[in-house]
Amino acid sequence: xxxxxxxxxxxGGSGDGIASTSQNFAKALMRSGLNVFTHxxxxxxxxxxxxxxxxxxxxxxxRSRGDGYNFLLALGDSFARNPRDGAYYGNEEAKPLAENxxxxxxxxxxxxxxxxxxxxxxxxxxxxxxxxxxxxxPVDLRTMAREHxxxxxxxxxxxxxxxxxxxxxxxxxxxxxxxxxxxxxxxANLTVFDEAYEHVQSAFDVDATAVRxxxxxxxxxxxxxSGSDAIAYGAIDEGCRFIAGYPMTPWTEVFTIMSNCLPQxxxxxxxxxxxxxxxxxxxxASHMGVKSMSGSSGGGFALMSEPLGLAEMSETxxxxxxxxxxxxxxxxPTKPEQADLEHVLYTSQGDxxxxxxxxxxxxxxxxxxxxxxxxxxxxxxxxILLYDQKLGGELVNVPASxxxxxxxxxxxxxxxxxxxxxxxxDASGKFERFRHDVEDGVxxxxxxxxxxxxxxxxxxxxxxxxxxxxxxxxxxxxxxRRSEKLRAIRADLDGDTLNDAYGPEDAEHGVLTFGSQQGxxxxxxxxxxDAGHSVxxxxxxxxxxxxxxxxxxxxRGVDEALVVEMNASAQFRGLTQKxxxxxxxxxxxxxxxxxNPFEPAEVVEGFETNIDGDGEVPxxxxxxxxxxxx
Amino acid sequence: MSTFTGIGEExxxxxxxxxxxxxxxxxxxPGCGDFGVLKALKGAMPExxxxxxxxxxxxxxxxxxxxxxxxxxxxxxxxHGRSLPVARAAKMANPGVEVVAAGGDGDxxxxxxxxxxxxxxxxxxxxxxxxxxxxxxxxxGQTSPTSPKGHKSKTQPSGSAKDPIRxxxxxxxxxxxxxxxxxAVNPNQAQRILVEAIEHDGFAHIxxxxxxxxxxxxxxxxxPYVDINDSEDFEFDPTDRAEAxxxxxxxxxxxxxxxxxxGVYYRDDDRPSYGQEKRAIGEMPDEPLAxxxxxxxxxxxxxxxxxxxxxx
Numbered sequence: 001x002x003x004x005x006x007x008x009x010x011x012g013g014s015g016d017g018i019a020s021t022s023q024n025f026a027k028a029l030m031r032s033g034l035n036v037f038t039h040x041x042x043x044x045x046x047x048x049x050x051x052x053x054x055x056x057x058x059x060x061x062x063r064s065r066g067d068g069y070n071f072l073l074a075l076g077d078s079f080a081r082n083p084r085d086g087a088y089y090g091n092e093e094a095k096p097l098a099e100n101x102x103x104x105x106x107x108x109x110x111x112x113x114x115x116x117x118x119x120x121x122x123x124x125x126x127x128x129x130x131x132x133x134x135x136x137x138p139v140d141l142r143t144m145a146r147e148h149x150x151x152x153x154x155x156x157x158x159x160x161x162x163x164x165x166x167x168x169x170x171x172x173x174x175x176x177x178x179x180x181x182x183x184x185x186x187x188a189n190l191t192v193f194d195e196a197y198e199h200v201q202s203a204f205d206v207d208a209t210a211v212r213x214x215x216x217x218x219x220x221x222x223x224x225x226s227g228s229d230a231i232a233y234g235a236i237d238e239g240c241r242f243i244a245g246y247p248m249t250p251w252t253e254v255f256t257i258m259s260n261c262l263p264q265x266x267x268x269x270x271x272x273x274x275x276x277x278x279x280x281x282x283x284x285a286s287h288m289g290v291k292s293m294s295g296s297s298g299g300g301f302a303l304m305s306e307p308l309g310l311a312e313m314s315e316t317x318x319x320x321x322x323x324x325x326x327x328x329x330x331x332x333p334t335k336p337e338q339a340d341l342e343h344v345l346y347t348s349q350g351d352x353x354x355x356x357x358x359x360x361x362x363x364x365x366x367x368x369x370x371x372x373x374x375x376x377x378x379x380x381x382x383x384i385l386l387y388d389q390k391l392g393g394e395l396v397n398v399p400a401s402x403x404x405x406x407x408x409x410x411x412x413x414x415x416x417x418x419x420x421x422x423x424x425x426d427a428s429g430k431f432e433r434f435r436h437d438v439e440d441g442v443x444x445x446x447x448x449x450x451x452x453x454x455x456x457x458x459x460x461x462x463x464x465x466x467x468x469x470x471x472x473x474x475x476x477x478x479x480x481r482r483s484e485k486l487r488a489i490r491a492d493l494d495g496d497t498l499n500d501a502y503g504p505e506d507a508e509h510g511v512l513t514f515g516s517q518q519g520x521x522x523x524x525x526x527x528x529x530d531a532g533h534s535v536x537x538x539x540x541x542x543x544x545x546x547x548x549x550x551x552x553x554x555x556r557g558v559d560e561a562l563v564v565e566m567n568a569s570a571q572f573r574g575l576t577q578k579x580x581x582x583x584x585x586x587x588x589x590x591x592x593x594x595x596n597p598f599e600p601a602e603v604v605e606g607f608e609t610n611i612d613g614d615g616e617v618p619x620x621x622x623x624x625x626x627x628x629x630x
Numbered sequence: 631m632s633t634f635t636g637i638g639e640e641x642x643x644x645x646x647x648x649x650x651x652x653x654x655x656x657x658x659x660p661g662c663g664d665f666g667v668l669k670a671l672k673g674a675m676p677e678x679x680x681x682x683x684x685x686x687x688x689x690x691x692x693x694x695x696x697x698x699x700x701x702x703x704x705x706x707x708x709x710h711g712r713s714l715p716v717a718r719a720a721k722m723a724n725p726g727v728e729v730v731a732a733g734g735d736g737d738x739x740x741x742x743x744x745x746x747x748x749x750x751x752x753x754x755x756x757x758x759x760x761x762x763x764x765x766x767x768x769x770x771g772q773t774s775p776t777s778p779k780g781h782k783s784k785t786q787p788s789g790s791a792k793d794p795i796r797x798x799x800x801x802x803x804x805x806x807x808x809x810x811x812x813x814a815v816n817p818n819q820a821q822r823i824l825v826e827a828i829e830h831d832g833f834a835h836i837x838x839x840x841x842x843x844x845x846x847x848x849x850x851x852x853x854p855y856v857d858i859n860d861s862e863d864f865e866f867d868p869t870d871r872a873e874a875x876x877x878x879x880x881x882x883x884x885x886x887x888x889x890x891x892x893g894v895y896y897r898d899d900d901r902p903s904y905g906q907e908k909r910a911i912g913e914m915p916d917e918p919l920a921x922x923x924x925x926x927x928x929x930x931x932x933x934x935x936x937x938x939x940x941x942x
Contacts, residue, residue, distance in 0.1 A: 236936075269913070283716055400934075452636070454682055
């Protein structure tokens, strides 16, 4: 945690424009030279319901949502249900101001729309403000917006108040507005902005507050992207030109981005009847030689289990993505969790034969997507990108140069017609698509339309030209060959892994995590090392084939390691123990499954609990499970 | 000219080319209607001027799913009920390839029913053959979606309480632009209908009555049959949707009364295929997508040039 940071929470109702307001705010701060990171919280509801986005901005790199927030802009929830005593959903009207108010840091600022929110509805606000040295600014944003434009422009008024209080140059925001807003609403918004800005400056003593926007400077040009953007661009740069899908939160984001991008590139996006079809379409297109993908979230991915198995057995390359949300079943559709790990590793019948990557950051989401396509098409195997609602939706700045890469559109281990002519065929003239005697288990394929490449592909066990075969010797040879691909992929990845080690190599303690918790864990590691501990972290990005040697080397020399993951059943710790064949006395767990991602302070507390050995973490947001024998 | 020289060869083919030189003995029972489909398809392909290298036969699971084991072309034997989503993506990926999908009545009207409805709706330019034997054969005689009401089997010991599905009506309602029924016992009509179906630019559905001599002994051998396009008893225009609908209903009912009506029931030659629709809205390239990957001159775009500006 740095003091020199702004964590700005804009809270309101679903459908009130919180997402676009916060995105423009984040981008404006990025353009001004700051590093930014956003965290979204929203309900599964079209209109109304407590929604907020936090924008964390600092001159230092920011890798997580941070702890709490120091600025609250509470807008009204236009579609809140009428408050009823004892209603299980509470008083929705008051939530933008009342919810999570305890997380507002000491000395923090509250700006609320007094046109929509009633201070009286928040218990003891005055006393709490005084006790915590909060600075409260009631501003009738609604009336201001109505007078100079339309009511929805109260978001703009709120941003203007933020600028006046924290010292953000108005032009930083206004130039962003000019870029982002359509002509017909721009002028009114600019007027609303000026009115609100001047009102706050004249009506309040803004110098009495200590929350200030930091100043920063980027060494190179930055772009603001989400994990979903990065996955889509990684796929595009690997030549993916076909996607099929069915809407499901949060995977829909990647599907939407691809559906907008692909037609511009002469590609095809198909929204189909269900996820079984979606995965089957991706397989069908890939079978023809087109680099293809599909994806879903937990429940939709469950429907893909059967086509996933077909891709494994028929050795059709395909990339599937799985955007985790809290389960089981419909679970909590808009909340992040990492509890689909085992589902993705093992779903579908038979010996699973797939690759699973889990990017840890937005930049990595691009890299992992590219690697997933490379592995899938070279080794003719399904590659799954496992991420979650957190990574998919968070916006961070990344150097533009990260995406300045050459495309790789190679369709992988496909033969040319000349090569096919020289390749072995059976007595019937069928190309031997599934030969036993090949390097790394990869038997090159042909695609329909190629002369002389005819073969049969089937989900049944099959022989070299693809005919159904239950011959025991062939069966063993084919299973072994398909397994050999995973060994070859492991060796291939070892040269350039997608896992991230962090902190001093000879540290006494370790923290293991996977996927989207990377930034949070690394921030916690920094704080722990600053506080005199000796800690390192490893974020595992390759979940199958698992990097056994790398994890073993990481754990060598540390007494105990804390495994941090967002689920209740410690699935990643379980995977690690299974792959290492040991570790239950070395690995403790820090789990969180309340629908919110970890904050760095929680990881710090969990770590201290582990090494102190008292077995209890403060608060009830996380759960600590000690290593066996503790 | 295609990058793939197997496509668009200007040469005649013959039915022998579609017979695997190393033919595995078909595993169908003696007297099975499936032989009739294989024979008709082998006869139809040369007639439509296609060769094995430019043909993809996608099948589901069941006895019918083994069709491509005995047919020489590119073949994809998929999973139960999923031949259509694989097949229609194949067609979108490379429209130059002739795509034929096939499966049984359980495969197409039961487990794959949703795909059937949506593939028909989208009107992909492909042919779909449903082997309709009114029974689950390979799993040894369970009641299927087209089994008559009251049909007794090991899994329906008191007889099915359900009315059978109406395959022709379902295809028409869903949007298929060519709907026909033929029977294995009528190989000449079957081949003629297959030729028309394959040449049709849109989704062509053929409900192909294939007797199961082992598990559906009670069923008719689908003789005698009446060709509605030929018979003087039927004054009928297959381009008239209302007439088609009426006759389909009659045909579906009569099958269970012992009267076998067959023929082309509906065709709409004006409706654009899905590929045409997608190209019209700029969502599908004019050149086959699959060929791009094998075209060394193609200039691929990068995300950084195409999309990064809006993130600055």
